[in-house]
Amino acid sequence: MIIESADIFLFELPLIKTYTTSFAEIKSKRSIIAKLTASGFVGYGEGATLPFPFYVPDYADVSFLVLKKYILPRIIGVDVDNPASLCDLMSHIKGYSFAKTAVETAFWDLYSQMLDKPLREILGGDRNEVEVGGAIGIIKNRDQFLKEVDANVNKNVPRLKIKIEPEWDLEPVKLIREKYPHLPLLVDANSAYTLDDINLFKNLDEYNLMMLEQPLAWNDIVDHAELQAQIETPVCLDESILSAEDARKALKIGACKIINIKPGRVGGLTEAKKIHDLCRENNVGVWCGGMLECSVGRFFNLSIASLPGYIYPADMSSSEHYFADDIVVNKYIVQGKTTKVPDFLSEFCVDEDKLCKYTVESASASD
Numbered sequence: 001m002i003i004e005s006a007d008i009f010l011f012e013l014p015l016i017k018t019y020t021t022s023f024a025e026i027k028s029k030r031s032i033i034a035k036l037t038a039s040g041f042v043g044y045g046e047g048a049t050l051p052f053p054f055y056v057p058d059y060a061d062v063s064f065l066v067l068k069k070y071i072l073p074r075i076i077g078v079d080v081d082n083p084a085s086l087c088d089l090m091s092h093i094k095g096y097s098f099a100k101t102a103v104e105t106a107f108w109d110l111y112s113q114m115l116d117k118p119l120r121e122i123l124g125g126d127r128n129e130v131e132v133g134g135a136i137g138i139i140k141n142r143d144q145f146l147k148e149v150d151a152n153v154n155k156n157v158p159r160l161k162i163k164i165e166p167e168w169d170l171e172p173v174k175l176i177r178e179k180y181p182h183l184p185l186l187v188d189a190n191s192a193y194t195l196d197d198i199n200l201f202k203n204l205d206e207y208n209l210m211m212l213e214q215p216l217a218w219n220d221i222v223d224h225a226e227l228q229a230q231i232e233t234p235v236c237l238d239e240s241i242l243s244a245e246d247a248r249k250a251l252k253i254g255a256c257k258i259i260n261i262k263p264g265r266v267g268g269l270t271e272a273k274k275i276h277d278l279c280r281e282n283n284v285g286v287w288c289g290g291m292l293e294c295s296v297g298r299f300f301n302l303s304i305a306s307l308p309g310y311i312y313p314a315d316m317s318s319s320e321h322y323f324a325d326d327i328v329v330n331k332y333i334v335q336g337k338t339t340k341v342p343d344f345l346s347e348f349c350v351d352e353d354k355l356c357k358y359t360v361e362s363a364s365a366s367d
Helices: 060-076 083-089 097-114 119-123 140-154 170-179 195-207 222-230 244-252 270-282 295-304 352-358
Strands: 005-022 024-040 040-047 130-132 134-136 160-163 185-188 211-213 235-237 256-260 283-288 338-340 360-365
Touching: 005 060, 005 352, 024 060, 024 097, 024 244, 040 097, 040 295, 060 083, 060 097, 060 360, 083 097, 083 270, 097 119, 097 270, 119 235, 134 140, 140 160, 140 170, 160 170, 170 185, 170 195, 195 222, 195 295, 222 235, 222 256, 244 270, 270 283, 270 295, 283 295
Parallel strands: 134 160, 160 185, 185 211, 211 235, 235 256, 256 283
Antiparallel strands: 005 024, 005 360, 024 040, 130 338
């Protein structure tokens, strides 16, 4: 399948309300859509990074430049047999996983259309529905925070995730446990702590948490292993796992008991599947995290989350939970504890007019 043309769109969707983490406030979602044309098919993908380099070094504007200058010229006019071959074409580029994910997922869309087979089936998924949990950013107003918790509980979410940071960690957990002692709960620190905070983590052991997500440095594995050896709560790694090789090393030294696989963070579905397979071999459960993707990115996350090793609820709230608008005709919606995995991205139907409306910069390449 020869890639005849490629278009990339750097776009920005306003959030309904600010989403706060330990590293920043997010008021709008800056993301990238890739559009590939080959053999009469058109495929779309998303590289859903953030507007700043505070999560990992990669961020939207730089990803766009890497796509424009280095990735598109490399893939245009090339006969690509499968997604793994496309990844090989980009392997000489170090890092920039979100940029790679944009075109890699667009090619998965093309590949699925060419085979006329649902993407989840091609990947090896064994179900057409996945569980989706709730998530709450940092909200330090107690009443507002509990209102958000109640709203999630009323939606009957299978688990709730809350963001924490120093001076807002034990308190929100206590507030939840006083009202909902048996609610499946996890906390996400986004690298806000060090091993000096070991007493805090030991205190969190008392609250029956599902997991403690990425408590230490974004690029650390060694200290996480030391932490996991001293606490009962399972450590889940997110930012530290940028590849299957990172996952192998983390599992080898006992740095975690769970891994959050975000396709964008690891370079796409091909690498995400490798991590999934490795974790299954080692009896380590995984789940699919989100990067505030629009409905395009959600489709690919849902598809990979249908694999058997994804045993924890995903981070994929409805598009309307975060955005007043989207770039598709049929927005991604969650109803109840589970959501259907679409067979094809076309079920959401990318709206080119809306994509243009929210695009701040674009670039094209053709054979």
